[in-house]
Amino acid sequence: MSRTTLRLRVGLSLPLTLLVCLFSCSERAGRADRSGEDGPSSGELAGDKMGGEGRGSDVSDVVRVHDGDERVDAIPGDRTETSAKTEVRAVCPPGETSCKDRMMWVCEQSGASWQPFQECGDGETCHEGACCSPACGGKQCGADGCGGECGECPEGELCGESGMCVCLPQCGGKECGDDSCGGSCGGCQAGFACAAGACLC
Structure with a gap:
């Protein structure tokens, strides 16, 4: 060559x-440039697994909320946290008594409900949370001391303070004559006579 x-x-x-x-x-x-643009780093991958911020729900952030015998896990700040607790709303003061018909009812200690306590005896009524015996001896009308009445007076009569019915005089528009209660509505002067409740000459 x-x-x-x-x-x-x-x-x-x-x-x-x-x-x-x-x-x-x-x-x-x-190839190196394309790998640097598209491939996630280890830190980015960890961030995706923990919620995108690089931090997930740590164990120390979980609160144990007891709902009776059931335990519920709630994360602080979660809107559902309050619903995990069961509250008992009081409907009556504990120990207070009440009546329904002839039965005494008592409010239980939790204040959540009324419970039957005692049925009143014969001749008794339940009044203001206690059994009561009406006091109507010798009375025709008026209060019986237990929220009731001893009776009613007939038309034309009123109940007096002693509990007896008293006749109500009917003298409206009358000058004289009977008052419908055994009394008189008035008398006429000499020379006048009573006729239909009026004094006539």
Whole structure:
């Protein structure tokens, strides 16, 4: 092989080798750049697993709320936390008594409900939370002391303070005559006579 031919081959192979090396290096650099743009880092991956902020619900942030025999886990700040607790709303003062018909009722200690306590005996009524015996001895009308009445007076009579019915005089528009209660509505002067409640000459 002549010295001229050898020089020609060496001169052609050297630029070709340089082009191959440059192309290979450029391709590797491109792959590295694409890997840095699209691939998540370990920190980003951890952040996604813990809610996107890099921090999840730590065990110390979980509160144990007891609802009777059932235990409920609630995270502070969660709107459902308050619903995990059961509250008993009082409907009556504990120990207070009340009446329904002839039965005494008592409010239980929790104040949550009324419970039957005692049925009143014969002749008794339940009044203001206690059994009561009406006091109507010798009375025709008026209060019996247990929230009731001892009786009613007939028309034309009123109940007096002693509990007896008293006749109400009927003298409206009358000058004289009977008052309908055994009394008189008035008398006429001499020379006048009573007629239909009026004094006539």
